[in-house]
Amino acid sequence: MKKIPVGILGATGMVGQRFVTLLANHPWFEIVCVAASPKSAGKTYQEAVANRWVMEKEIPNNIANLRVLAVETDKESIVKQVVFVFSALDMEKDDIRRIENDYAKYVPVVSNNSAHRWSDDVPMIMPEINANHLSIIPRQQKNHGWKNGFIVVKPNCSIQSYVPLITPLFAFGPKKVVVTTLQAVSGAGRTLNNWPEMQENVIPYIGGEEEKSEKEPMKIWGKIEGEKIVPTDKPPITATCIRVPVEDGHMASIFVSFEKKPAPQEIISAWRSFDPLKDIDLPSAPHPFITVFEEENRPQTHLDRDIGKGMGISVGRLREDSIFDYKFIGLSHNTIRGAAGGAILTAELLKTKGFIK
Numbered sequence: 001m002k003k004i005p006v007g008i009l010g011a012t013g014m015v016g017q018r019f020v021t022l023l024a025n026h027p028w029f030e031i032v033c034v035a036a037s038p039k040s041a042g043k044t045y046q047e048a049v050a051n052r053w054v055m056e057k058e059i060p061n062n063i064a065n066l067r068v069l070a071v072e073t074d075k076e077s078i079v080k081q082v083v084f085v086f087s088a089l090d091m092e093k094d095d096i097r098r099i100e101n102d103y104a105k106y107v108p109v110v111s112n113n114s115a116h117r118w119s120d121d122v123p124m125i126m127p128e129i130n131a132n133h134l135s136i137i138p139r140q141q142k143n144h145g146w147k148n149g150f151i152v153v154k155p156n157c158s159i160q161s162y163v164p165l166i167t168p169l170f171a172f173g174p175k176k177v178v179v180t181t182l183q184a185v186s187g188a189g190r191t192l193n194n195w196p197e198m199q200e201n202v203i204p205y206i207g208g209e210e211e212k213s214e215k216e217p218m219k220i221w222g223k224i225e226g227e228k229i230v231p232t233d234k235p236p237i238t239a240t241c242i243r244v245p246v247e248d249g250h251m252a253s254i255f256v257s258f259e260k261k262p263a264p265q266e267i268i269s270a271w272r273s274f275d276p277l278k279d280i281d282l283p284s285a286p287h288p289f290i291t292v293f294e295e296e297n298r299p300q301t302h303l304d305r306d307i308g309k310g311m312g313i314s315v316g317r318l319r320e321d322s323i324f325d326y327k328f329i330g331l332s333h334n335t336i337r338g339a340a341g342g343a344i345l346t347a348e349l350l351k352t353k354g355f356i357k
């Protein structure tokens with residue numbers, strides 16, 4: 001099968017580097033363009049990321065010598081070469097919104113950035129949870145007068161560690177949720193080496209993160225009504241987000257109360273059987289989606305973040321609580337499931353559903 005040519009906007013950053021490694025041997029997609037700021041443009045990819053390549057794997061050979069293009073000034077050349085682009089830009093939100101809109105006039109844009117997450121005709125997709133929201137795309141294209149292009153976003157990395165665990169429990173009516181996330185430094189595009197303040201330290205603040213962690217699940221669990229995706233208001237979530245000194249992997253401590261309190265075994269079997277993509281053949285979908293640990297000391301960041309090649313969600317320490325009904329611990333890989341890998345899975349879903357041709 002001839003592979004679909006794709007471009008990466010923001011290819012030199014932390015998430016961009018993940019795209020480059022995850023797409024190296026992808027069976028459907030092939031990177032043909034890498035783009036970044038004017039500072040990187042004109043260099044080979046290898047030169048542009050010299051001294052800041054942070055992936056475990058080497059730069060793939062076919063990418064190392066690609067000439068980096070400028071996201072803004074080389075747009076016309078980029079859209080001619082690709083069928084769609086992934087966006088991993090980090091700039092002012094207004095600039096990203098404008099750039100992503102400019103590209104969507106020509107090609108689909110699958111974005112990691114939050115600039116479009118609250119546009120009410122832009123689906124914010126976790127493929128296992130709200131694939132049905134893709135049906136808003138024709139409406140979005142009509143609203144903007146776009147023929148082939150559109151924008152789909154993925155949610156914030158923090159929520160992948162608890163939304164996939166609460167969703168399978170909807171049959172029991174989750175009433176309220178308290179979550180505390182323990183987030184890796186790569187979530188800020190940094191490493192422990194280049195962030196000395198994080199050595200031997202915990203910082204109880206991540207700008208804007210608690211609001212995203214509380215609000216974004218409501219859109220994901222929302223419904224399409226007429227021309228928009230309308231967020232739900234249940235179950236309410238209150239979140240605390242803390243930066244911890246690990247390189248990759250966001251952990252979450254979750255407390256939930258239910259309308260109908262289930263037995264622990266009912267929760268475990270709801271998690272184990274939740275695999276909505278099991279009958280669709282998507283190369284990046286992990287099976288199982290959720291890995292349940294019964295050992296007391298799992299999941300652990302270092303041992304378990306790579307489950308399902310970094311696309312699986314793990315959970316453990318399910319126990320009853322004296323104030324809420326239950327508490328448990330979730331874990332996901334923030335730059336794979338929470339960023340580049342989640343966006344690639346979304347693109348695979350878009351191709352399978354005929355939105356990317």
Ligand SMILES: NC(=O)c1ccc[n+]([C@@H]2O[C@H](COP(=O)([O-])OP(=O)(O)OC[C@H]3O[C@@H](n4cnc5c(N)ncnc54)[C@H](OP(=O)(O)O)[C@@H]3O)[C@@H](O)[C@H]2O)c1
Pocket residue numbers: 009010011012013014015016035036037038039040041071072087088089090091112113114155156157186187188189190334335338339
């Ligand atoms: N890290 C995570 O775990 C994570 C998870 C989910 C979502 N995200 C989101 O993903 C996006 C990328 O995050 P990151 O951590 O990869 O950021 P990053 O490491 O700072 O990388 C930012 C990228 O944007 C490019 N860029 C910056 N200014 C630009 C400009 N004026 N014109 C064109 N390109 C420009 C950079 O190019 P140069 O190298 O040339 O400067 C670089 O390629 C952000 O929106 C972030 O919120 C990150």
